[in-house]
Amino acid sequence: MTLVDGAIVVLRVVVPALILPALVIPLVWVERRVAAFIQDRPGPNRVGPFGLLQSPADIIKLFTKEDVVPAATDKFLFLLAPSLAVFAALSTFAVVPYGPTIRVAGKVIPMVGADVSVGLLYVFAITSLSVYAIVLAGWSSNDKFSLLGGIRSSAQIISYELAMTTAAAGVVLAAGSFRLTDIVAMQEGTFRLLPVVPRWNFFPQVIGFIVFFVSAFAETNRLPFDLPEAEAELVAGYHTEYSAMRFGSYFLAEYINVIVASAMTATLYFGGWSLPGFHPEGWLGGLLGLLIFAAKTAFFVLVFIWVRWTLPRFRYDQLMRLGWKTLLPLSLANLLWVALLAIWRTSR
Amino acid sequence: MTTPPLWLIPAIPLVGFALNGLLGTKLGKSFVSAVGVGAAGLTTVVAYARLIPFVGGNHQPVVEPVASWIALAGLSIDISFRLDPLSALMLSFVTFVAFLIHVYSIGYMHHEATNAGYARFFAYLNLFLFAMLTLVLAESFLLMFVGWEGVGLCSYLLIGYYFEADYAAAAGRKAFVVNRIGDFGFLLGMFGLFAAFGSLNYSEVFWKAAQDPARFAPALGAICLCLFVGAMGKSAQVPLYVWLPDAMAGPTPVSALIHAATMVTAGVYMVARCNVLFRLAPEVMVFVAAIGCFTALFAGIIAVAQNDLKKVLAYSTISQLGYMFLACGVGAFGVGMFHVMTHACFKACLFLGAGSVMHAMSGDLDVRHMGGLRGKLRITYATFLVATLAIAGIPPLAGFFSKDAILSAAFDAPGAGKVLWAVGLATAGLTAFYMFRVVSLTFFGRFRGTAEQAHHIHESPSSMTVPLIVLAFLSIGVGFVGLPPVFGARADLIGPFLAPIFAPIAGHEGAREALPHATEWLLMAVSVAVAASGLMLAWQWYVKQEGRPAERLAAAMPGVYALVAEKFRVDEDYDFLFVRPFNRLSHFLWKVVDVLIIDGILNASAFLVELSGDFLRFVQTGNVRNYALTFFLGLIALLLFVAGAM
Amino acid sequence: MERLIFDAAALVAIVFAGLMVAGRDPIKSVLALAVSFFALAVTYVLLLAPFIAALQIIVYAGAILVLFLFLIMLLNVGPERPDGVRRPVQTFLGSLSVVVFAGLLLGMLRASGARLPGQPEAVAADALPDPKALGRLLFSDYLLHFEAVSVLLLAALVGAFVLARRENAQ
Amino acid sequence: MIGPIPLSHVLLASGALFAIGVAGALLRRNAIQIFLSIELMMNAANLALIGYGAALGTQQGQIIVFFVIAIAAAEASVGLAIFVAIFRHTETIDVNKINLLKW
Structure with missing residues (x-):
């Protein structure tokens, strides 16, 4: 392993890990502007041009505020929980292919952190760990609101993970692999019967997509599924007792999760970095692929924001009913449908 | 016209049974009557459609297989039916008499309160007919046994028809139990037959036996004895006769059909059917003759002192059955069967007449309460009188010919034949006496019942009187098919007809010398004289002197009279000899063997379990960790064991 | 390198398993076990079973243990407190059997490992099943x-x- | 050897984990901790299975582990439901106090 190779690996893995948190800063600004647009008001427009510097200012504020650790908390877990949240959010991205595999100067460089054979399972594994961050925060705060938030969160995430995984199983079945690069690869080109339509999983598996996307909202605790932090009932839910940058960590994790969820949606159902007729060559191709991927992801991020400021919050029982009685059966139906498709395809 | 298959004959009443048994309760009395009588009538028509060509044509036996029943290595039994002269004879009167009795039953059972009871009666009657026809037409012992058990079952069911009454239920049970003893004998006989011949089909068994008498003769003694025990049970011979008088608890048509005309003759039929076997076992033949003779006399004596009309008829039936066995025992199987046929006619007529009387007397059957009924019940009186004369053996009625044939056959028999004849003759006199005693008490003199009964007396409806008339004519006429040889060589129709069945076994016995005509005339005269004097005596005692001589006689010998009136206390003796010891044994088995020993062992083991449980339950601490610890200790032991093996 | 990682992960798993058993607070026990399972997942990856490793985390750490946490919070189970009941026999026998059992098990596993037939060739990392x-x-x-x-x-x-x-x- | 990892290390780790599980199951009073110990024992067995499977070059070990995990999920759901039911009646999950099922 030469130094160059080592550098490439570092680039592949570390750069996304650094860029992701950095992306949060503009994302917060975007969210606030979109929210303001939806609510017919200006939004942040004082700090810098169009209020662009509002987010960096907020970051500085969060870093510099006093970090209060309440007396009755379980210190260790209280401090551990936020970092767990960020850790989980960041590591998910490691297996997401953000661009094509390119050849530059004789080197094969896959534009993905780690192309493992169980990529999708890895994503779910890490996602399922993120619940600890919330549950532990809720419990260690020794605060009834936090605790309730934590309990809600654990139940909610377990419930929706089921539907989400089952929906994603449809994609796995279609691709015949857990490897995310394989999943992207099988979505290249167009349908044979309908040559103008891209071969995205979205088209045959629209039900699976809906289930997956709705579950993604629940997994990221975004409205309309933000019951763990429902401010009207639970003050601020599991992070009521957190302040300064520890609170900021949750903030950060949430936005990273939004980006990752959008990226996953784009990867699983919209062909990732690929487009019909796009055959990447060299570093320019890689860059183009990256841009396509970023565009698709950005679109879903915008949908996340749009939905947040449009829909009201569910009641807890509605949330459970939706998850178990609507999404889960739908995802099973989708799986059955995909299985039938697969049988049809292989029998042809 | 194609001839109907034989299996149709028993099948029709079976269908009738199914219809009435399943639907009769719902569909009402007219439906039940139509189905029940219709089935009997139809089967009679079908039977005669087979019989007339058979009797008219050659008399070759016909065997019609229906289905394979049991097919095993070394054992193959078909369901197949057989029509030969013997079964033809039985078939001719069984179907016809049964049909008449079905018709009679419509009137007799008319007052039955519920549809269910009415339907049950006709269903049983049809079932009986099915079983009886199966018995008669069967080609193998096993199928005959099916019919044999079937008629037993129906007999039990019909005796216990009024099962709400204890006496009827008890009578049914008694009939069943006593018949079981006989059936046991029959079963043993069948086992013996199968062991000896390897088959249960008539044709095969009889053919083998006739081919090689010397080989089978030794075994046949025991086999025939067993079979005869079966016949004793079914045909109510001493000592298994005790059920028949009690069987009068059933409705009167049942008594007429089952317990006089058909079922009880099954034993005679069976013995006649097995004549080849019996003739190869002469010692058993002697036994048969002795039992028959003794039964005839014994039952006749009892009948003299009975006051219940149906009981008298019942003992008379037993006595007549004894005659039949007497005939079989002396080798005159054909004559026995002839008597079976004539007896069926006049005894059915007598029973139905008794039923008619009972109808008129509001259910009372005690002859002491009757008297002078001839004015009110003209048809019943006339037919009853005809049947009485027939059974008494007054020429030229049916009973005369058959009874005379039996007596002459006995007289002709070697060995103790003369003794048998003498006893038979005495019985004939007794028969005439007790039958006319009953007639006198019932129809002559003055009425001795209550005013209410007197007011109620009326003749029965035509559905009852028409069968009576038909049977009375049969009682007169049926004897002419078996005229004795003195009227010419071709006067006897029935003997030659049955002769192939009773063909002599080659090299075993020679044809017997016929009696000289003079002797025969003499025998006839003697028997008619005896019968007539019996009649006259009864007339003298019970009509002229209104029963006073009988009372004087009874008063003169109170012990003897009581003994006879109480039927020689046979039931009591059986009770003492068998029933009570058996009950005591059962009680012992129950109280000592079952309760003390068997239950004791069980209870002791249960107690031990409980005791160990009482101690072991302390192991169950309810503490999961204790259990887990125990579990792991066991696991360690297991690991040590495995480690040792490694 | 892999060997070192394996040993480290196994050590983490064992240590946190010990913490799980020793801890008084059920929440801490669950968390310790979660760490232990996570470390086990790492060993599974090294033992060429990445699928099982992912399953281990999703099902065990992500679902079962979260269920435990949920239950503990729902029932509000506090730390174990001494109940004043001494069960010396149970404790003694339990401890003894644990020691004996551990000794036996380790010995037997060792023996069984040694008895395995010839080891297959080392599998290259990119040939993960x-x-x-x-x-x-x-x-x-x-x-x-x-x-x-x-x-x-x-x-x-x-x-x-x-x-x-x-x-x-x- | 599985790759560079000696099987003995795997088995040693598995045995140690199992023994720890046994100790927890036998010595703890808290039902939840006992339950966790049982889960730990299952995982110890899983580790050994995967180790053996890898050493023998088959996938059988992983298959069995797959089933063990599925069964563990079933066991956990029923077991925890039982805890809930017990807790509702007795307000405790200390196994020393849950001893109604005895003589």
Whole structure:
């Protein structure tokens, strides 16, 4: 392993890990502007041009505020929980292919952190760990609101993970692999019967997509599924007792999760970095692929924001009913449908 | 016209049974009557459609297989039916008499309160007919046994028809139990037959036996004895006769059909059917003759002192059955069967007449309460009188010919034949006496019942009187098919007809010398004289002197009279000899063997379990960790064991 | 390198398992076990079972242990307190059997490991067994087992629902 | 050897984990911790299975582990439901106090 190779690996893995948190800063600004647009008001427009510097200012504020650790908390877990949240959010991205595999100067460089054979399972594994961050925060705060938030969160995430995984199983079945690069690869080109339509999983598996996307909202605790932090009932839910940058960590994790969820949606159902007729060559191709991927992801991020400021919050029982009685059966139906498709395809 | 298959004959009443048994309760009395009588009538028509060509044509036996029943290595039994002269004879009167009795039953059972009871009666009657026809037409012992058990079952069911009454239920049970003893004998006989011949089909068994008498003769003694025990049970011979008088608890048509005309003759039929076997076992033949003779006399004596009309008829039936066995025992199987046929006619007529009387007397059957009924019940009186004369053996009625044939056959028999004849003759006199005693008490003199009964007396409806008339004519006429040889060589129709069945076994016995005509005339005269004097005596005692001589006689010998009136206390003796010891044994088995020993062992083991449980339950601490610890200790032991093996 | 990672992960798993058993607070125990399971998942990856490793984290760490946490919070189970009841026999026998058992088990596993036939050639890291192959095996040779387990899961689902339902709730 | 990892290390780790599980199951009073110990024992067995499977170059070990995990999920759901039911009646999950099922 030469130094160059080592550098490439570092680039592949570390750069996304650094860029992701950095992306949060503009994302917060975007969210606030979109929210303001939806609510017919200006939004942040004082700090810098169009209020662009509002987010960096907020970051500085969060870093510099006093970090209060309440007396009755379980210190260790209280401090551990936020970092767990960020850790989980960041590591998910490691297996997401953000661009094509390119050849530059004789080197094969896959534009993905780690192309493992169980990529999708890895994503779910890490996602399922993120619940600890919330549950532990809720419990260690020794605060009834936090605790309730934590309990809600654990139940909610377990419930929706089921539907989400089952929906994603449809994609796995279609691709015949857990490897995310394989999943992207099988979505290249167009349908044979309908040559103008891209071969995205979205088209045959629209039900699976809906289930997956709705579950993604629940997994990221975004409205309309933000019951763990429902401010009207639970003050601020599991992070009521957190302040300064520890609170900021949750903030950060949430936005990273939004980006990752959008990226996953784009990867699983919209062909990732690929487009019909796009055959990447060299570093320019890689860059183009990256841009396509970023565009698709950005679109879903915008949908996340749009939905947040449009829909009201569910009641807890509605949330459970939706998850178990609507999404889960739908995802099973989708799986059955995909299985039938697969049988049809292989029998042809 | 194609001839109907034989299996149709028993099948029709079976269908009738199914219809009435399943639907009769719902569909009402007219439906039940139509189905029940219709089935009997139809089967009679079908039977005669087979019989007339058979009797008219050659008399070759016909065997019609229906289905394979049991097919095993070394054992193959078909369901197949057989029509030969013997079964033809039985078939001719069984179907016809049964049909008449079905018709009679419509009137007799008319007052039955519920549809269910009415339907049950006709269903049983049809079932009986099915079983009886199966018995008669069967080609193998096993199928005959099916019919044999079937008629037993129906007999039990019909005796216990009024099962709400204890006496009827008890009578049914008694009939069943006593018949079981006989059936046991029959079963043993069948086992013996199968062991000896390897088959249960008539044709095969009889053919083998006739081919090689010397080989089978030794075994046949025991086999025939067993079979005869079966016949004793079914045909109510001493000592298994005790059920028949009690069987009068059933409705009167049942008594007429089952317990006089058909079922009880099954034993005679069976013995006649097995004549080849019996003739190869002469010692058993002697036994048969002795039992028959003794039964005839014994039952006749009892009948003299009975006051219940149906009981008298019942003992008379037993006595007549004894005659039949007497005939079989002396080798005159054909004559026995002839008597079976004539007896069926006049005894059915007598029973139905008794039923008619009972109808008129509001259910009372005690002859002491009757008297002078001839004015009110003209048809019943006339037919009853005809049947009485027939059974008494007054020429030229049916009973005369058959009874005379039996007596002459006995007289002709070697060995103790003369003794048998003498006893038979005495019985004939007794028969005439007790039958006319009953007639006198019932129809002559003055009425001795209550005013209410007197007011109620009326003749029965035509559905009852028409069968009576038909049977009375049969009682007169049926004897002419078996005229004795003195009227010419071709006067006897029935003997030659049955002769192939009773063909002599080659090299075993020679044809017997016929009696000289003079002797025969003499025998006839003697028997008619005896019968007539019996009649006259009864007339003298019970009509002229209104029963006073009988009372004087009874008063003169109170012990003897009581003994006879109480039927020689046979039931009591059986009770003492068998029933009570058996009950005591059962009680012992129950109280000592079952309760003390068997239950004791069980209870002791249960107690031990409980005791160990009482101690072991302390192991169950309810503490999961204790259990887990125990579990792991066991696991360690297991690991040590495995480690040792490694 | 892999060997070192394996040893480290195994050590983490053992240490946190010990913490789980030793801890008084059920929440801490669950968390310690979660760490232990996570470390075990790492060892699974090193033992060429990435699929099982992912499953381990999703099902055990992500679902079962979260369920435990949920339950502990729901029932508000506090740390174990001394109940004043001494059970010397139970404790002594328990400890003894643990020691004996551990000794036996380790000894036997050692022996069994040594008795294995010739080790297969070292497998290259990029030849990690495909989850596809596992899936094929699962849905062919082990189909019956698979179906049986699915029925078991359904039964467990129904059973858990019935058990945990409030009796007066309709 | 599985790759560079000696099987003995795997088995040693598995045995140690199992023994720890046994100790927890036998010595703890808290039902939840006992339950966790049982889960730990299952995982110890899983580790050994995967180790053996890898050492023998088959996938059988992983298949069995797959089933063990599925069964563990079933067991956990029913077991925890039982805890809920017990807790509702007795307000405790200390196994020393849950001893109604005895003589």
